[in-house]
């Protein structure tokens with residue numbers, strides 16, 4: 001989903017306009033820039049471990065013994 005909300009740096013007004021603040025004509029910024037959360041990293045890590053464990057499971061001779 002694309003973040004379309006903007007926030008005025010002068011009056012802190014939230015707006016859907018992309019250029020300038022409709023209230024005071026101030027500069028608009030993205031209030032919450034999209035970024036990677038730590039959970040996304042864990043999901044990626046889990047997926048990686050899952051794939052690696054699948055590779056190990058299909059291996060006829062595992063190199064480890066528990």
Ligand SMILES: [Zn+2]
Nearest residue numbers: 008011021024
């Ligand atoms: Zn403003």
